[in-house]
Amino acid sequence: xxxxxxxxxxxxxxxxxxxxxxxxxxxxxxxxxxxxxxxxxxxxxxxxxxxxxxxxxxxxxxxxxxxxxxxxxxxxxxxxxxxxxxxxxxxxxxxxxxxxxxxxxxxxxxxxxxxxxxxxxxxxxxxxxxxxxxxxxxxxxxxxxxxxxxxxxxxxxxxxxxxxxxxxxxxxxxxxxxxxxxxxxxxxxxxxxxxxxxxxxxxxxxxxxxxxxxxxxxxxxxxxxxxxxxxxxxxxxxxxxxxxxxxxxxxxxxxxxxxxxxxxxxxxxxxxxxxxxxxxxxxxxxxxxxxxxxxxxxxxxxxxxxxxxxxxxxxxxxxxxxxxxxxxxxxxxxxxxxxxxxxxxxxxxxxxxxxxxxxxxxxxxxxxxxxxxxxxxxxxxxxxxxxxxxxxxxxxxxxxxxxxxxxxxxxxxxxxxxxxxxxxxxxxxxxxxxxxxxxxxxxxxxxxxxxxxxxxxxxxxxxxxxxxxxxxxxxxxxxxxxxx
Amino acid sequence: xxxxxxxxxxxxxxxxxxxxxxxxxxxxxxxxxxxxxxxxxxxxxxxxxxxxxxxxxxxxxxxxxxxxxxxxxxxxxxxxxxxxxxxxxxxxxxxxxxxxxxxxxxxxxxxxxxxxxxxxxxxxxxxxxxxxxxxxxxxxxxxxxxxxxxxxxxxxxxxxxxxxxxxxxxxxxxxxxxxxxxxxxxxxxxxxxxxxxxxxxxxxxxxxxxxxxxxxxxxxxxxxxxxxxxxxxxxxxxxxxxxxxxxxxxxxxxxxxxxxxxxxxxxxxxxx
Numbered sequence: 049x050x051x052x053x054x055x056x057x058x059x060x061x062x063x064x065x066x067x068x069x070x071x072x073x074x075x076x077x078x079x080x081x082x083x084x085x086x087x088x089x090x091x092x093x094x095x096x097x098x099x100x101x102x103x104x105x106x107x108x109x110x111x112x113x114x115x116x117x118x119x120x121x122x123x124x125x126x127x128x129x130x131x132x133x134x135x136x137x138x139x140x141x142x143x144x145x146x147x148x149x150x151x152x153x154x155x156x157x158x159x160x161x162x163x164x165x166x167x168x169x170x171x172x173x174x175x176x177x178x179x180x181x182x183x184x185x186x187x188x189x190x191x192x193x194x195x196x197x198x199x200x201x202x203x204x205x206x207x208x209x210x211x212x213x214x215x216x217x218x219x220x221x222x223x224x225x226x227x228x229x230x231x232x233x234x235x236x237x238x239x240x241x242x243x244x245x246x247x248x249x250x251x252x253x254x255x256x257x258x259x260x261x262x263x264x265x266x267x268x269x270x271x272x273x274x275x276x277x278x279x280x281x282x283x284x285x286x287x288x289x290x291x292x293x294x295x296x297x298x299x300x301x302x303x304x305x306x307x308x309x310x311x312x313x314x315x316x317x318x319x320x321x322x323x324x325x326x327x328x329x330x331x332x333x334x335x336x337x338x339x340x341x342x343x344x345x346x347x348x349x350x351x352x353x354x355x356x357x358x359x360x361x362x363x364x365x366x367x368x369x370x371x372x373x374x375x376x377x378x379x380x381x382x383x384x385x386x387x388x389x390x391x392x393x394x395x396x397x398x399x400x401x402x403x404x405x406x407x408x409x410x411x412x413x414x415x416x417x418x419x420x421x422x423x424x425x426x427x428x429x430x431x432x433x434x435x436x437x438x439x440x441x442x443x444x445x446x447x448x449x450x451x452x453x454x455x456x457x458x459x460x461x462x463x464x465x466x467x468x469x470x471x472x473x474x475x476x477x478x479x480x481x482x483x484x485x486x487x488x489x490x491x492x493x494x495x496x497x498x499x500x501x502x503x504x505x506x507x508x509x510x511x512x513x514x515x516x517x518x519x520x521x522x523x524x525x526x527x528x529x530x531x532x
Numbered sequence: 533x534x535x536x537x538x539x540x541x542x543x544x545x546x547x548x549x550x551x552x553x554x555x556x557x558x559x560x561x562x563x564x565x566x567x568x569x570x571x572x573x574x575x576x577x578x579x580x581x582x583x584x585x586x587x588x589x590x591x592x593x594x595x596x597x598x599x600x601x602x603x604x605x606x607x608x609x610x611x612x613x614x615x616x617x618x619x620x621x622x623x624x625x626x627x628x629x630x631x632x633x634x635x636x637x638x639x640x641x642x643x644x645x646x647x648x649x650x651x652x653x654x655x656x657x658x659x660x661x662x663x664x665x666x667x668x669x670x671x672x673x674x675x676x677x678x679x680x681x682x683x684x685x686x687x688x689x690x691x692x693x694x695x696x697x698x699x700x701x702x703x704x705x706x707x708x709x710x711x712x713x714x715x716x717x718x719x720x721x722x723x724x725x726x727x728x729x730x731x732x733x734x735x736x737x738x739x740x741x742x743x744x745x746x747x748x749x750x751x752x753x754x755x756x757x758x759x760x761x762x763x764x765x766x767x768x769x770x771x772x773x774x775x776x777x778x779x780x781x782x783x784x785x786x787x788x789x790x791x792x793x794x795x796x797x798x799x800x801x802x803x804x
Contacts, residue, residue: 136710136763137778140804167569248689302686305778306626306709404695409591409718423717429684433713435761435804485691492680492693492718495700 099171100350101456104319106158121163123156125149126236126294127451128431130167131302135434137305141470144304151313152300157360160293163207163216166191168289177359181292181366182285188288189279205279206286206502218290220427221452228268231454236294239488242471246484247493249363249372250291256284264470287451288366296362303353315349322346374484376476377499381508383475390507393532395520397508404497405505407481410461410490415512417463426488428456459489465515479507535630548579551676560581560785563749565787570744571621573737573757576768576769577800582608583737585721587654592677607723608658611638611742615741616661616798619765620711623745624780629766635747640713648672648716651679651694656714656724660760662734663726665707672699678718685712688728691723702718704728708756725760750787756780757796759803767802768792 074132134143149294168184170176192317194204202208207216215222220234233240235457243251263271272280303313325331325339342450382393401407401415412418424432424439432439439445439456449455462470471477471486482502485493494502511517568701582605587593595602609617623629648659649672654677663669671681673694682691687706694700707730714724727734733753735743757779763777773781774791785791 135804139766189791247691302709404678404698406680406693406695406718409678420720422716422720426684435763490680490682490691492682492691494693496693496698497693521696 073449075189088400096171096355097347098353099173100347100354101323103158103171103354104314104323105352107154107314108316108320110154110158120521121216123160123163123293124215124219124221124452125153125364126219126297126301126446129236129298131447131451132431132434133301133304135436148304148313152297155314155353156293156297159296161287164192166289169292169363171354177290177367178292180362180368181363182288185287186282186285189282190289200423202279205275209275210283218287218294219452221454226454229457230267230459231427231457232268234294235291236298237427237430237488238291239293239426241486241488242477242481243484243487244374244480245369245372246374247487249253250369252369252373253281253284253371256287257281258472260284262472265464266468266470285325292366294363296358299357300353300363303357315346315352318346318349320510375479376479379475379479379503379506382499383503391519393504393523394507394511394515395522396501397504397506397511398520399499399509400497400505400519404501405494406492407505411464415464417461417511419461420490421460422458423490424456425490428459432456433524461490464509464512473510475503475510478509479503482506482509534786536795540596551784552725556750565750566635566744566747567785567787568744568786568790569621569735569748569755569783569793570790571793573616573765573768573796574744575610575616575799575800576614579610579614580608580800580803582606582777587721588717590719592719595677596652596660598655603653605721606655609739610658611739611741613740615737616759617737618759619737619738619739619741619743619798620662620727620756620758621735621737621743621745622729622758623731623748624756624778625729625731626789627754629753632731632733632753633749633751634661636734637747638664640664646670646684648699648717649681649726651675651722652677654716654719654722656716656722658709658724658763660725660736660738661714661727662736663704663728664732665705665728665730665789666703668701668703670699670701673697679716679722681720682715683712683726684715684753685726685728686710688712691717707731710763711760736737740789748785748791750754750785752782752784754780755780759798762798763804765798765802767799769797769799 093211116329130144138144147285150153153531159167159169159171166184166187168178168187169355170178170184189203192204192207194202194208196202212222212224213228214220214235214462215232217237220232222232225232238250240251242264243249243255245251245255259269259281260275260283261273262371263269267433287476299300299315307313322339322342325335325342328335331339380393381387382389384390386510387393408415408419410419410423420474430437431437432445432451433450437445437448442455445453467473469478471481479502482494483499485491497505539542542677584602585605587596587602597636607618611617623632626633629801647661647663647667648686649661650672652674654675662667671694673679673691673696674695678696679694680691681694682703683689683702685704685708688704690700690702690704692700706728708728711725714722714726716722733745733748735745737743757768757775759765766775766777766779768775768779768781770781770793773783773796775781781793783793
């Protein structure tokens with residue numbers, strides 16, 4: 049058994065709030081980073097010094113608190129990822145020390161608060177890039193218990209509209225989740241399907257807003273179009289909040305296998321030693337030297353966990369998300385159904401469907417979605433690829449379902465003859481799906497096709513539900529496609 | 533295919549590269565020679581019998597046969613002498629290894645050593661690959677059927693459609709700790725393995741289980757051993773070296789000629 053030796057305790061957010069740093073989430077921290085918005089403002093290690101000091105203070109408080117009070121709603125630990133890390137890196141029957149769960153919980157609470165009292169992790173104060181990603185007032189409006197104030201302004205929007213499916217943690221595992229097909233989205237993987245940015249780029253606010261307003265046709269996700277714009281914006285920010293929190297949690301868990309026996313993620317003893325040394329008013333030369341050394345070590349250890357993993361990896365990618373928008377070139381004239389060359393253009397799309405587009409392999413020869421049907425999406429792949437797990441044999445993944453994973457289901461390629469499109473049926477939306485692929489699914493991007501070819505595929509996809517393919521001009525389709 | 537980086541990340545990459553160059557420059561001056569690390573991984577116990585790939589009655593079956601027969605699962609490949617293929621031998625980058633000087637032969641601009649993952653008869657060739665971050669990898673398809681090539685590691689990802697006979701270059705920017713997987717979603721049995729990492733001191737064992745890493749800075753370093761079906765190979769046995777929990781062993785690289793770790797035995801019952 050390995051793990052950090054830390055005191056066990058319970059979270060007490062009221063106490064945390066009373067701390068000078070976290071009580072007021074914005075004004076508490078020195079804004080040392082002088083760079084302005086929209087310029088690269090990676091905090092140098094030393095810029096973080098004060099922020100880290102406050103964080104350590106809060107952490108120390110959290111970890112030494114006693115139990116006793118009734119606990120308010122809490123974010124759930126990602127037990128599936130914890131188990132996966134154990135299976136990947138430890139021998140069979142070995143486990144990470146439970147103290148790590150406690151430590152990860154404490155770090156997350158110190159940074160992100162609780163469902164009733166969330167914190168925006170703006171460690172750098174008013175200039176923190178996270179404030180470009182989400183507005184604290186939006187987070188407050190979306191989180192917390194359902195409420196209505198004197199002016200009729202709603203609070204607790206997420207719990208009112210989202211949590212029964214997506215779960216209070218955004219783990220896609222609310223009370224109704226197991227009964228839905230497809231399962232509700234788990235935000236913690238930081239993957240989103242219907243967006244105007246390429247794979248591995250986060251969605252723009254515009255994309256998330258569209259999903260909330262339009263819903264996702266063909267799934268249990270309804271339209272929330274009747275909500276006022278301000279409430280939609282609050283929910284979009286809270287989805288980003290839960291995503292960043294969930295991804296950061298996964299990063300923390302990925303660090304566990306890097307640690308030596310008994311080594312904690314954040315070395316509070318080192319931090320305390322540093323603060324003791326720093327507090328000496330008239331240090332001797334030796335003490336000064338020691339302080340310098342300890343400071344370096346302390347900043348190094350905090351930099352990895354807070355600077356790199358939280359600020360650079362989990363938050364930074366959301367800043368300027370709009371810059372990653374995929375450009376949609378104008379469709380050729382023949383895309384217009386009134387154009388003389390339109391039928392020929394659709395026939396080109398059909399040819400590509402069977403040949404270089406590789407569409408028929410999954411969507412089936414007639415486009416009804418009966419091609420390759422044994423694939424899984426990334427939310428399942430995330431853990432079913434663990435050695436020893438066979439997604440078709442429940443016995444092999446019992447430990448995962450016990451840890452909270454929903455039983456894996458193969459993902460179905462879309463039936464293109466229905467005329468119902470989850471990411472929207474506008475030609476531009478279908479263009480984006482084909483060009484960028486659909487993140488988290490087997491649907492690949494198509495860098496080998498020109499934009500005109502993609503437009504031809506869009507024309508064919510739009511033609512499929514309503515047109516008669518036999519009326520299209522004959523084309524030479526390769527033998528294999530005909531044989532299939 | 534181009535992976536766009538947000539401006540901030542680009543700045544960071546530039547900053548890191550700059551830092552890197554500085555480090556190298558100073559470190560190389562101070563570096564006391566370079567050596568080669570070699571060795572061989574063999575199994576002890578019976579070689580596991582690998583099942584046939586689950587091709588079933590896939591429409592592309594005729595193209596996916598190897599020598600007219602259904603291929604065997606190639607995740608554990610052992611030759612007649614017990615040599616274990618596709619073991620990743622990686623410098624341990626925690627602690628000292630993080631600052632290891634990088635030899636000039638590992639320059640990322642070297643376009644002659646172009647890396648590729650080909651699709652041949654519905655198999656990834658090579659099955660296992662190491663890619664340094666920032667280096668271009670050509671995803672190829674030599675088959676007459678379409679494939680897609682989906683690379684999924686903890687920190688990197690891509691998923692591109694590969695028409696028959698076509699190719700697409702990709703780059704990966706973030707360093708991983710352990711290898712990830714390469715999949716084709718049109719042929720579910722296809723599964724390769726790829727390591728994307730900044731530190732270039734990595735080798736993958738060949739068909740005889742042999743590995744060689746050239747131009748390793750002389751001195752003491754830890755090297756990790758990892759295989760897809762066992763994870764970190766902490767059960768490796770050797771008369772000379774002791775392997776830790778993370779499959780790592782300390783090796784002293786001599787600046788004169790080769791440092792041979794000899795035969796390292798891996799008990800087959802340790803496969804997961």
